[in-house]
Every structure is written in C-alpha cells, then in structure tokens.
Amino acid sequence: MRYVRDNGSSSRHDIAQGCGLGISTMTDLISELRSRRLVKELDPIRRPAAGRPTRPIALDGEPWCALGIHIDVDQVRFSAVTVGGREVWSASIPVDLRSSAAEGPGIIRDILVREMAQLPPDKELLAVEVGVTGYVTRDTGTVSWSARLGWQDYSLISLVNDVLAELDIRRIHVGIANDCHLAGLHAARVELPSTPHTVAAYLGGMRGLGSSVVIAGEIYRGAHGGAGDFGHANVDPSGPACWCGRHGCLESYVGLPRLLADGGLMSLADAEQQVDADPDRAVQLLADAAAGGDADVLRVLDRSAEILGRVLDDVIGLVNPHEVILGGYLGVLSPYLLAGIRQRTEVRTAVAVFSETEIVGLTEVVPRVVRGAALAARDACLNDPLGLTRPLG
Ligand SMILES: [Zn+2]
Structure with missing residues (x-):
C-alpha cells in the first residue's frame, strides 16, 4: 500500500520487487486487498513486443476514511480523506479554549460528538489523528504540557x-x-517536490514557534514524542526569559511578539495580545513593514536570520536533512530571512555531505496541521490495512 502511495499505480511485478516479496505472495495479498476495496486494478496496458498485457494496481480505499483533527485555541478543524487520499469532508468550528483550562475538554468533547456525526455515512472511519499545541507523549496519547491550553498530563x-x-x-x-x-509532515511530504523518503527539519507555527523532524517520510518522535524541539534551542542562557522557564531560547529571540516589539511596531504586551488574538494579522503587519522598507523591522529580521542560522547550522549537522523548511510565520517572513540564514550556514553547507541541504520558505499560509493530521491518519491505515478493515461482502 505504501509502495503504491509513493510510486503511483504500479505493476504487480514492480510492487513485489520494491517490497522484496515473491510474486505469488504479492498476488495473494493483492486479491485480499481488492476484496476490501483498498486497491483496484486499472485497465490493461499493452506494451509493444511484450507478452501478456499488465493491469496496474492503484489505491482505491473509497469505502473507508481517515480523519485529521486540529485542536487550536480558537478553532477546531476537521479533514476527512478516503484511504486513497481524496478529501471527502472538512469543517472549521470557532471556539475559545483560552479562557478556562478546566472547561476546555467539555467544549472539545461536544464539538467532536456533533461534528463527527457529519462524517460521510457511506464511508467507514478507520483512523483518527489529532494535532494539538503542546508536548505530547505519543505512547500514552497524553498532552504532557500545553502552556497555551493550560493542560498538564x-x-x-x-x-x-x-x-x-x-x-x-x-x-x-x-x-x-x-x-x-x-505541519512538518505535510510540508515535507506534500508541499515540496521531495522524494517519499525525505529527511526534513521543519520550523513553523503561528502563535508560537514549533518544530519537527521528518525522517524517511515519517515524523521522528524520539523515545516518547518530544523530538525536534528546536524552538527551545539554547541560544544564550543570559538572554530574555522564555515562557518555557528557560532564558535565551530561540523562541525568546525570534518569537512573533518579540519581532513586533523589537521592530518598534508595538509594545511587547500589545504584541503578545495581538499574536494571541489574530496571529495572521500580526505576521502581516511585520511582512508589510518589511516590504515597505521599515528600517527597524528589517534590522530585527536580519538579526533573527543570524540567530536562526546559528540554530539551523546545528540542526543541519545533527540531522543532515534534504530540506530545512520554514513554515507558519517564519515562512511568511522567509523572503527577509533566507539570505541571512544561508550566509550563517555557509561554512557547514560548503562541505559536500551538507551541500545539498535546501533551506526553503513556505510563504503561503495553509491549514497545514489538519492536513498533516489527515495524512498521518491515512498513513495509519496504509500501515495496517488488514488489521483495520474487513472483507466487503
Ligand atoms: Zn523556551
């Protein structure tokens, strides 16, 4: 299933070879998957001078669906896709989860019950993946700490x-x-023309600075789910206080409120309020000021590029990625950051093993988290197609 996801419709022979399976095992598996409508045979392709025509195998998955959910402080988003990857339903429900940490779960529960009843009745749900702000212990499904939602364990x-x-x-x-x-999974796998087995480091987020590592096309989680926390890389322990409790983290220097305040657009307190209330507008203020040649804002962005470059230089050394991707507010501001970051990392990237690392910015703001959640839910189906489905009558 993953082979066909990554390579498109393929012959039995190519799938067997790509997966290291014998052709007869492959034929049995494909009839099993066809009986569940997870794959289908396409029309035969006749090759000149070849013997029997071959019928390529493609993903089907129409009777089944996978659901991505993004719980943010001001909205809950949903995206349901078939196992073949076609979006069949989406919704975005405004909420306010900032005011009361204790009431949050009840509000979320009501929305999930009400909205999930809207899933297409002709599709059977196989997998749900929920994205949430905060540290998540993957094996227990626990939000270890979300400062923004006020949740602990x-x-x-x-x-x-x-x-x-x-x-x-x-x-x-x-x-x-x-x-x-x-968000990083979606950026690396869908938004960039990279190989299915890409290695990528992602820095993004809108209200805060979040990050991740994608290895061989999958989220690298580390021992329990905390890997890739570059936002709190230690830039300078004598630096400004960070909300996490440390001083001088990357986020304390290049977080969106800090950029607005140091760029002279508003006080730090006003900037924090603006970012919390409407981060899209906050980043647009900075982008507009930079585009208009505001000297203070451009100076702050130059300094930010230098600091980001220091951390990314270490990240490139640790991970040796194909791509370093800036998304979220850093993506919007990336036209003003990339040159400085590339300059700060050029000693590293002068060495052949690191020289092909591309540092790219995604300037468009898209619902990356919910789409990444749907992608991860669909991956779960492709990883266990026989365990999650049953033969159809
Ligand atoms: Zn921090």
Whole structure:
C-alpha cells in the first residue's frame, strides 16, 4: 500500500520487487486487498513486443476514511480523506479554549460528538489523528504540557475514545500528536517536490514557534514524542526569559511578539495580545513593514536570520536533512530571512555531505496541521490495512 502511495499505480511485478516479496505472495495479498476495496486494478496496458498485457494496481480505499483533527485555541478543524487520499469532508468550528483550562475538554468533547456525526455515512472511519499545541507523549496519547491550553498530563486520547464510543465507532486507530509535527509532515511530504523518503527539519507555527523532524517520510518522535524541539534551542542562557522557564531560547529571540516589539511596531504586551488574538494579522503587519522598507523591522529580521542560522547550522549537522523548511510565520517572513540564514550556514553547507541541504520558505499560509493530521491518519491505515478493515461482502 505504501509502495503504491509513493510510486503511483504500479505493476504487480514492480510492487513485489520494491517490497522484496515473491510474486505469488504479492498476488495473494493483492486479491485480499481488492476484496476490501483498498486497491483496484486499472485497465490493461499493452506494451509493444511484450507478452501478456499488465493491469496496474492503484489505491482505491473509497469505502473507508481517515480523519485529521486540529485542536487550536480558537478553532477546531476537521479533514476527512478516503484511504486513497481524496478529501471527502472538512469543517472549521470557532471556539475559545483560552479562557478556562478546566472547561476546555467539555467544549472539545461536544464539538467532536456533533461534528463527527457529519462524517460521510457511506464511508467507514478507520483512523483518527489529532494535532494539538503542546508536548505530547505519543505512547500514552497524553498532552504532557500545553502552556497555551493550560493542560498538564491530560489524557486527550481518553476524551477521543469516549467520543468514539458514544458514536458507536470501535477498534479504530487513534493518535495524538504535536501540531507542528503534523505541519512538518505535510510540508515535507506534500508541499515540496521531495522524494517519499525525505529527511526534513521543519520550523513553523503561528502563535508560537514549533518544530519537527521528518525522517524517511515519517515524523521522528524520539523515545516518547518530544523530538525536534528546536524552538527551545539554547541560544544564550543570559538572554530574555522564555515562557518555557528557560532564558535565551530561540523562541525568546525570534518569537512573533518579540519581532513586533523589537521592530518598534508595538509594545511587547500589545504584541503578545495581538499574536494571541489574530496571529495572521500580526505576521502581516511585520511582512508589510518589511516590504515597505521599515528600517527597524528589517534590522530585527536580519538579526533573527543570524540567530536562526546559528540554530539551523546545528540542526543541519545533527540531522543532515534534504530540506530545512520554514513554515507558519517564519515562512511568511522567509523572503527577509533566507539570505541571512544561508550566509550563517555557509561554512557547514560548503562541505559536500551538507551541500545539498535546501533551506526553503513556505510563504503561503495553509491549514497545514489538519492536513498533516489527515495524512498521518491515512498513513495509519496504509500501515495496517488488514488489521483495520474487513472483507466487503
Ligand atoms: Zn523556551
């Protein structure tokens, strides 16, 4: 299934070779997957001078769907896709989860019950992946710490499982993930013309600076789910206080409120409020000021590029990625950052093993977290197609 996802429709022979399986095992597997409508045969292709025409195998998956959910402080987004990857339903529900940490779970629960009842009735749900701001312990589905939601060791997976039980949906895959892990997965796998087995480092987020590492096309989570936390890389321990409790983290220097304040556009307190209320507008203020040649803003962005370059130089050395991707507010501002970052990392990238690392900015703001969540949910189906589905009558 993953081979066809990554290579498109393929002959049985090519899939068998690509997966290191014998052709007869492959033929049995394909009839099993066809009986569940997970794959289908396309019309025969006749090759000149070849013997029997071959019928390529393509993903089908129309009877099944996978659901991505993004829980943010001001909205809950949904995107459902078929196992073949076609989006069949999406929704975006405004909420306010800032005011009360205690009431948050009840609000989320009500929205999930109400909205998930809208899933297409002709598709059976196989997997749900939920992206949320904060540190997530992957193996237990627990939000270890979300400063923005005010959660500490909160079992979000239990809430999702309760919702599923209430909707009478059982035995499906449920995953909880950090929002920027999912954004990075989407950026690396879908938005860049990279190989399916890409290695990438992602820095993004809108209200805060989040990050992730994608290895061989999959989120690299480390031992428990915390890998890739570059936003709190230690730039200078005598630097400004960071919300995480340290001093001089990357985020304390290049976080969006700090850029607005140091660029002279507003006080730090006003900037924090603006970013919390409307981060899209906050980043647009900076981008407009930079485009208009505002000397203070351009100076702050130059300094930020130098600091980002220091951290990314280390990241490139640690991970040796194909791509370093700037998304979120850093992506919007990337036209003013990339030259400085490339200059700061040029000693590293002069060495052949690092020389092909591309540092790229995604200037467009798209619902990357919910799309990444849908992608991860769909991957869960492709990783266990026989465990999550049943033969169709
Ligand atoms: Zn920090």
